[in-house]
Every structure is written in C-alpha cells, then in structure tokens.
Amino acid sequence: MVTTTSARVKSRPETERKRTEILDAAIEIFGAKGSTNGTLADIAEQVGMTHAGVLHHFGSKQKLLLEVLDYRDKSDVAELADQHIPDGPELFLHLVKTALANERRPGIVQTYTVLSNESVTDGHPARAFFEHRYDKLRTEVSAAFLELCAQEGVTDTAVIGKAAASILAVMDGLQLQWLLDPTAVDLADASAFAIQAIVNGVLHPGPALETYAGR
Incomplete structure (x- = not known):
C-alpha cells in the first residue's frame, strides 16, 4: 500500500506537466487551424503521444477546448492577488x-x-x-x-x-x-x-x- 501511494504521489507532478504540454500544444494547433480543423491527432503528434493518450488526460476534444479557454483566462490573473x-x-x-x-x-x-x-x-x-x-x-x-x-x-x-x-x-x-x-x-x-x-x-x-x- 505504501508503495502504491508513493507512486501515485510521484505521478501527480508528471501528470500535471503532461497536461500543461497538451494545453500548450492545443493553443498552438487551435490558434493556427481553428477548433474544427485542428485535431486531437495534431495535438498528440505535437507532444509525442497517441490520440488515446490525449483522451486519457482530457476525455474529449470538447473538454480539451474548454480547458484551453480556462487555461488562457487563468494565465491572465496568475500573478494577481487572489488570482482575480x-x-x-x-x-x-x-x-x-x-x-x-x-x-x-x-x-x-x-x-x-x-x-x-x-x-x-x-x-x-x-x-x-x-x-x-x-x-x-x-x-x-x-x-x-x-x-x-x-x-x-x-x-x-x-x-x-x-x-x-x-x-x-x-x-x-x-x-x-x-x-x-x-x-x-x-x-x-x-x-x-x-x-x-x-x-x-x-x-x-x-x-x-x-x-x-x-x-
């Protein structure tokens, strides 16, 4: 049990890092091609993952799209008091x-x-x-x-x-x-x-x- 918990804790930073990589790639792809023409396959290729790997982190293209927009808004206030x-x-x-x-x-x-x-x-x-x-x-x-x-x-x-x-x-x-x-x-x-x-x-x-x- 200790080993499993430790591994799970260690995986969290790696998971967040990978999610951030995917979001950065999605910003580039959607910005260049739009949300319709920009595909999960494009994003997966950009970060060296499979299509299924991207879905593992975000579930669907629609969810990724909304995460990209939320990511953009949070970057606007990241350094402000109370992030607002x-x-x-x-x-x-x-x-x-x-x-x-x-x-x-x-x-x-x-x-x-x-x-x-x-x-x-x-x-x-x-x-x-x-x-x-x-x-x-x-x-x-x-x-x-x-x-x-x-x-x-x-x-x-x-x-x-x-x-x-x-x-x-x-x-x-x-x-x-x-x-x-x-x-x-x-x-x-x-x-x-x-x-x-x-x-x-x-x-x-x-x-x-x-x-x-x-x-």
Whole structure:
C-alpha cells in the first residue's frame, strides 16, 4: 500500500506537466487551424503521444477546448492577488496591462480570437463559455464605472452598460487587427487610447458627432 501511494504521489507532478504540454500544444494547433480543423491527432503528434493518450488526460476534444479557454483566462490573473482582476478604477489599468502582456503571447491571443469568433456558430462547444465570459466581464467593468463615477461625482450613469461593452469590443477588435498585421497596430498603446477615451467619455461627455458635421 505504501508503495502504491508513493507512486501515485510521484505521478501527480508528471501528470500535471503532461497536461500543461497538451494545453500548450492545443493553443498552438487551435490558434493556427481553428477548433474544427485542428485535431486531437495534431495535438498528440505535437507532444509525442497517441490520440488515446490525449483522451486519457482530457476525455474529449470538447473538454480539451474548454480547458484551453480556462487555461488562457487563468494565465491572465496568475500573478494577481487572489488570482482575480482588480475592482474599481484599477480595473481599467489592468485592462491596459493585459493588452501589453498579450503582445508577448501571440499564440494565446490568436487561439482566443479564433475560438471566440467560431463560438457564434450554432452548437459550438465554446459558445456557453464565451456568453458567460462576456456577461461576467460586462458586469465587472460596469461595476468599475459605477465606482469611478461615484468617486468623481458623476450622477448620469445611463451610458455605463454601453461603455463597458464598448471597451471589451475595442480590445478584442484591436487584437484581431494586431494579429493580422502587428506592424500596423501597437496593441498596448491603441488599447490604452481607446479605454481612456471611453472612460473620459463617461466622465466628461463631449458634444454629439453631429455638432462637427457640416462645419
């Protein structure tokens, strides 16, 4: 019994290492080929395993796909306190820092972009994941806006929902442009510019666009 327990304990780090290898390979494969064309056989070949070996660790391609997305999200907050994004106004700075970090991990960004775009199709296994993710992020960014508005004495908070959705849309859209041509877009600077513009638009609304037309 002692020997069996000892062997089991020793196997855990090895199992986690192998799972991480598979996840890293899946990020590369799904990012390059998409979740439909990227196969478990591709991933197995990348890590020197059999198709059955990959299934042993993750059970199915769908489960692996969801694990990849969870792995990506956890990497965003791995070094943060309580492994959670900050609350309040600090959240906006965190989003800018995330864009800067994403410049150093194009593979993860590409996988996220490919899978999020694919998730709008009927029956896609990641659809529920992204629906929940965007709902949660909109809620968290809206809460940060409410706290910032209270801090700055802004009472008109009607646009907060639109502002929160716009920040997320701009960040994802800039990632797509950056992936297509990294020389055309400075991901961190453009993200900071957009987030600052939206935050300032909530705190200090300017004239309507129609004001400038026909001048």
